[in-house]
Amino acid sequence: xxxxxxxxxxxxxxPDTYILLIVGMVVLASVLPAQGMAAPIVSxxxxxxxxxxxxxxxxxxxxxxxxxxxxxxxLHLVVLGSTFVLFPLLCIGMTRLPxxxxxxxxxxxxxxxxxxxxxxxxxxxxxxxARGNVAATVAAATASNLLGMFLTPIMAGILLQTQGGxxxxxxxxxxxxxxxxxxxxxxxxxxWIGPWVIRNGKMLALVDRGSILLVVYSxxxxxxxxxxxxxxxxxxxxxxxxxxxxxxxxxLLATVTAARSLGFSKEDEITIVFCGSKKSLASGVPxxxxxxxxxxxxxxxxxIMIFHQIQLMACTLIAQRYAERSQTGADAAGxxx
Numbered sequence: 001x002x003x004x005x006x007x008x009x010x011x012x013x014x015p016d017t018y019i020l021l022i023v024g025m026v027v028l029a030s031v032l033p034a035q036g037m038a039a040p041i042v043s044x045x046x047x048x049x050x051x052x053x054x055x056x057x058x059x060x061x062x063x064x065x066x067x068x069x070x071x072x073x074x075l076h077l078v079v080l081g082s083t084f085v086l087f088p089l090l091c092i093g094m095t096r097l098p099x100x101x102x103x104x105x106x107x108x109x110x111x112x113x114x115x116x117x118x119x120x121x122x123x124x125x126x127x128x129x130a131r132g133n134v135a136a137t138v139a140a141a142t143a144s145n146l147l148g149m150f151l152t153p154i155m156a157g158i159l160l161q162t163q164g165g166x167x168x169x170x171x172x173x174x175x176x177x178x179x180x181x182x183x184x185x186x187x188x189x190x191x192w193i194g195p196w197v198i199r200n201g202k203m204l205a206l207v208d209r210g211s212i213l214l215v216v217y218s219x220x221x222x223x224x225x226x227x228x229x230x231x232x233x234x235x236x237x238x239x240x241x242x243x244x245x246x247x248x249x250x251x252l253l254a255t256v257t258a259a260r261s262l263g264f265s266k267e268d269e270i271t272i273v274f275c276g277s278k279k280s281l282a283s284g285v286p287x288x289x290x291x292x293x294x295x296x297x298x299x300x301x302x303x304i305m306i307f308h309q310i311q312l313m314a315c316t317l318i319a320q321r322y323a324e325r326s327q328t329g330a331d332a333a334g335x336x337x
Contacts, residue, residue: 058186117148132270
């Protein structure tokens with residue numbers, strides 16, 4: 001029975017098309033970086049794209065989606081605890097490893113990864129495939145992203161300060177002007193333009209993804225011009241791949257253990273696993289471009305880019321396993337009737 005599902009199982013392991021486009025932007029920036037007169041043009045376009053992205057998020061987000069399921073406070077606490085407590089602690093712990101395991105250049109990006117909110121779309125998608133609590137997933141993922149707009153810059157600033165880095169006052173001002181202000185403006189106008197934004201979701205999704213692609217191209221253009229590939233080679237990328245894989249395994253084990261130990265239903269366990277184990281590329285890339293302008297941005301983005309692809313591939317397999325178990329249980333129940 002399971003052999004019939006295995007070809008589709010393997011098919012889902014193929015890299016996400018969007019991830020391939022992001023990799024394409026890295027390649028394009030490596031071959032043809034924006035420099036000279038083109039650099040300020042790309043920078044301005046990137047800032048406009050980021051502002052539009054967060055405006056659309058604010059206009060698209062329904063207040064009822066935030067309130068729905070909010071009474072399930074135990075589940076939300078577990079998800080938020082995994083996202084904003086467990087993840088940062090694990091990332092900080094990993095940065096204490098010897099330099100031959102965690103190169104110093106990867107430490108800031110790894111800490112930033114730990115501070116990011118969860119995903120929304122993929123968390124909901126995987127929960128639906130696994131037959132989990134979709135309503136709770138919508139509420140938990142939305143709450144994570146709303147809190148992340150405030151918590152991520154603060155946490156990243158504090159934790160990076162202990163590493164000798166940190167976020168400047170100008171960076172916090174930029175967060176307010178480029179991220180929060182457009183988002184709040186979208187929320188204010190939600191009543192009037194929200195339905196239109198939702199109806200045109202597919203078209204506006206192009207704005208979301210196009211903005212992120214532009215940020216990646218701009219970031220790596222600056223990095224390449226400053227000699228990024230002279231400082232980063234295949235060994236560092238392989239180390240980062242292993243680090244991100246280990247981090248994901250630890251969080252997945254922790255979320256499953258917590259859900260079962262606290263007596264959550266299987267549907268709620270699925271929500272906790274998929275919301276609590278993810279980090280948002282959609283939020284992480286534009287935030288990083290505001291918080292960490294300049295040549296260092298490319299290095300800051302590497303961990304989240306690699307972790308994002310690993311989490312998609314791993315959660316695809318996990319969602320399929322949950323769905324198969326659910327179907328097996330339903331068949332067994334049906335046979336006893």
